[in-house]
Amino acid sequence: DIVLTQSPGTLSLSPGERATLSCRASQSVSNNFLAWYQQNPGQAPRLLLYGASSRATGIPDRFSGSGSGTDFTLTISRLEPEDFAVYYCQQYAGSPLTFGGGTKVEIK
Amino acid sequence: EVQLVESGGGLVQPGGSLRLSCVASRFFFSNYAMSWVRQAPGKGLQWVSTISGSGGSTYYADSVKGRFTISRDNSKNTLYVQMNSLRAEDTAVYYCAKDYGTSGWYLFDRWGQGTPVTVSS
Numbered sequence: 001d002i003v004l005t006q007s008p009g010t011l012s013l014s015p016g017e018r019a020t021l022s023c024r025a026s027q028s029v030s031n032n033f034l035a036w037y038q039q040n041p042g043q044a045p046r047l048l049l050y051g052a053s054s055r056a057t058g059i060p061d062r063f064s065g066s067g068s069g070t071d072f073t074l075t076i077s078r079l080e081p082e083d084f085a086v087y088y089c090q091q092y093a094g095s096p097l098t099f100g101g102g103t104k105v106e107i108k
Numbered sequence: 109e110v111q112l113v114e115s116g117g118g119l120v121q122p123g124g125s126l127r128l129s130c131v132a133s134r135f136f137f138s139n140y141a142m143s144w145v146r147q148a149p150g151k152g153l154q155w156v157s158t159i160s161g162s163g164g165s166t167y168y169a170d171s172v173k174g175r176f177t178i179s180r181d182n183s184k185n186t187l188y189v190q191m192n193s194l195r196a197e198d199t200a201v202y203y204c205a206k207d208y209g210t211s212g213w214y215l216f217d218r219w220g221q222g223t224p225v226t227v228s229s
Contacts, residue, residue, distance in 0.1 A: 033215075035215040035216075037153075037216075039153075044203055044219035044220065044221055044222060045153065045203075045216070045219055046219075047208070047215065047216060047217045050208060050213075050215050056208075056217060057217075088152060088153055090153070090155075090215060090216075092213060092214040092215045095167055096155060096167075096169050096170070097143075097155040097158070097214055098155065099152055099153040099154065099155065100152070101152050102152045102153075
């Protein structure tokens, strides 16, 4: 199984600041089949990025992704109030599909 | 807009059974793989099971293999999961999720609102 480790567990930032979230895989994620989701409290997750760096439909360009192999990054260039949420990475390169443990972005 | 509506969750005793349903609308249901993903209280996301668009292929997490059965009725645009021999650790909100593409990408671009399952005596 590909284990995904997200860091930090919690990120405390102010609106307007830049957020950098990490997702590290226990083995190489082939074809960069790595997605990022956002989840607000009490809501279902929302797909942000796929293929490590492609934005899903309707996702603002302040969200960007990078990385390959085992190290991936989600960057939010300038935090908006609605961006304070939990973020998960997911690999879809192999079975079983696995998610990281999540990073909570909270208001400082 | 794509809509996924789950139902069937509730309180069940350990060892019991439950069947969850997910009614889909506003997309060509049979063209897309569908999945169940769960989230235990205060925890992260865990993939449970996936079924291909035709229903001919199914995949399960080891933790539910042999106990859960995923199925679909494309004539009713409905996804199911039959959950047997339920355990306390199956307690979670269960989401149904639509695959991103028609070629079996196995990432999820639309999610239902979730249905809670509690396994407790």
